[in-house]
Amino acid sequence: MLQTKDLTLHYSGSQILYGIDMAAERGQVTCVMGTNGVGKTSLLKALSGTHHRSGGSYTLDGEAIAKPPAHALARKGVAYVPQGRDIFPLMTVRENLETGFACLPREERFVPEQIFELFPVLKEMEGRRGGDLSGGQQQQLAIGRALIAQPKLLLLDEPTEGIQPNIIQQIGRVIEYLRDEGKMAIVLVEQYFEFAYGLADEFFVLTRGAVSLSGSKASLTKEEVMASVSV
Amino acid sequence: MNQALDLGLDALSLASIYFLAAIGLAITFGVMGVINMAHGEFIMMGAYTGYVVQQVVPDYTLSIIIALPLAFAVTFAAGVAMERLVIRHLYHRPLETLLATFGISVALQQIAKNIFGTQARPLTSPAWLDGAWVLNDVVSISYIRIAIFVLALIFLTLLLFVLNRTRLGLEVRAVTQNPRMAASMGINPDRINMLTFGLGSGIAGIAxxxxxxxxxxxxxxxxxxxxxSFMTVVVGGVGNIWGTLAGATLIGFLQKGIEFFNPSNTLAAQTYMIIFIIIFIQFRPRGIIALKGRAAGD
Structure with missing residues (x-):
């Protein structure tokens, strides 16, 4: 589904990613792990088109992706839930969801009931402004909003950051549900080890901008993964 | 009593003129945050479009009906061209934008002088707009002013509708609140910025x-x-159509009020008004209608 080869990325002069080879499949959670500042968020930026890679190849469903603007990638089915959530603060919860309609043909522009079943709180808060929600509610809104466009690749950047335990559990259940549905590949960047380990099917551990350990859950022991992300 | 009513009507019509002049700016400056010093020249372009149409179509009623959409089209195109060629490269650089658009403003004035000369050109209103609605000896208001008031109301409704109820409005708000995230949702921010700027400019043309x-x-x-126009938008509260309405009302009534107490000297009246606004902004820096709540953020 998703494949990158020798992907590099620079912020003006300084190189952040050094030749990342990674893959993600439909119906699987691919977990990108690593300590702070190893380039996890930068990798997601390259995949979502918000900051383009400087070299290497990127294919999606067999299609080679050049360096299109972010909105064109979104229309190809890449949905991005950024770190810090980036809710539109002055728009209502419903309007936030509706921004995803840009990727859909006119006759499919409705908010599916499924979104509200996954996140009942969004139904309750439908008319509230996004910026007035709590952090946990915003995170749920950000994931719900990403699902509107029926993506084939879902990029989640630290969905548990600063969120209370019962909401984290709920988000975990949603990710499992989406994986089992099998319609999309999920790339999860996460620092909360237990959460990430519990969900992951595949691991890619980054160290200083390069993949230092990768493999399926079966091929790696928990201790190996744990050791690779400890400082 | 009569005098107060007359003054009130005068103030109301001045307010609607300011509102009309400023509402386009409420979009380009208020919503998009672009300081467009050439906004006034879009107003001028609209007025000259009206004049040119009257040279071709002699019937004054018909010519106004043609001129309104045509003025919108001309200034919409001018706005889009300016956004693509200049503004687009200067987003988030307010000082450069200010200088560049000021330069464009001067250039457009000179072009207008070269084409139409320095002499004032008439834009004649149709006969049915001549005359005034006379209530009694003191209180009267000309039909043109009523028409402008009505036009201002139509624009207010139209714009609120476009921004809050249409797909374009939703995308405009998404792009202005967070362009990068809007792009990740599949919205093309370049296209939306271009259309928004065109819309604001087009409305200036109609004004x-x-x-x-x-x-x-x-x-x-x-x-x-x-x-x-800038005073109206800033006093009213940036980023908010209702704010522009409130700002226009405040400035209109203030100006007429000061002129009433100081009838012989308009310059002094303007000075007092600007002093008042400077003081007002000290106490309410976000304008009359400020955004409230957690959502207002910074």
Missing amino acids: GVAIGLFAKVTSELGSDYIVQ
Whole structure:
């Protein structure tokens, strides 16, 4: 589904990613792990088109992706839930969801009931402004909003950051549900080890901008993964 | 009593003129945050469009009906061209934007002078707009002013509808609140910025036709309104159409009120008003209608 080869990325002069080879499949959670500042968020930026890679190849469903603007990638089915959530603060919860309609043909522009079943709180808060929600509610809104466009690749950047335990559990259940549905590949960047380990099917551990350990859950022991992300 | 009513009507019509002049700016400056010093010249362009149409179509009623959409089209195109060629490269650089658009403003004035000369051109209103609605000896209001008031109301409704109820409005708000995230949702921010800027400019063009009906159409028409327009938007509260309405009302009534107590000296009246606004902004820096709540953020 998703494949990158020798992907590099620079912020003006300084190189952040050094030749990342990674893959993600439909119906699987691919977990990108690593300590702070190893380039996890930068990798997601390259995949979502918000900051383009400087070299290497990127294919999606067999299609080679050049360096299109972010909105064109979104229309190809890449949905991005950024770190810090980036809710539109002055728009209502419903309007936030509706921004995803840009990727859909006119006759499919409705908010599916499924979104509200996954996140009942969004139904309750439908008319509230996004910026007035709590952090946990915003995170749920950000994931719900990403699902509107029926993506084939879902990029989640630290969905548990600063969120209370019962909401984290709920988000975990949603990710499992989406994986089992099998319609999309999920790339999860996460620092909360237990959460990430519990969900992951595949691991890619980054160290200083390069993949230092990768493999399926079966091929790696928990201790190996744990050791690779400890400082 | 009569005098107060007359003054009130005067103030109301001045307020609607300011509102019309400023509403386009409420979009380009208020919503998008672009300081467009050439906004006044879009008003001027609209007024000259009206004048040119009257040279071709002699019937005054018909010519106004043609001029309104045509003025919108002309200034919409000018706005889109300016956004693509200049503004786009200067987003988030307010000082450069200010200088560049000021330069464009001067250039457009000179172009207008070269084409139409320095002499004022008439934009004649149709006969049914002549005359006034006379309540009694003291209180009367000309039909043109009523028409402008109505036009201002129509624009207010139209714009609120576009911004809050249409797909374009939703995308405009998404892009202005967070362009990068809007792009990740599949919205093309370049296209939306272009259309939004065109819309604001187009509305300035229509305002130009209305203003041309009672003011003289000269190349300096725009510069007479640019300061007032910015004051209206800032005093009312940036980023908010209701704020622009409140700002126009405040400035309109204030100006007429000061003129009433100080009838012989308009310059002094303007000075007092600007002093008042400077003090007002000290106490309410976000304007009359400020965004509230957690959502307002910074």
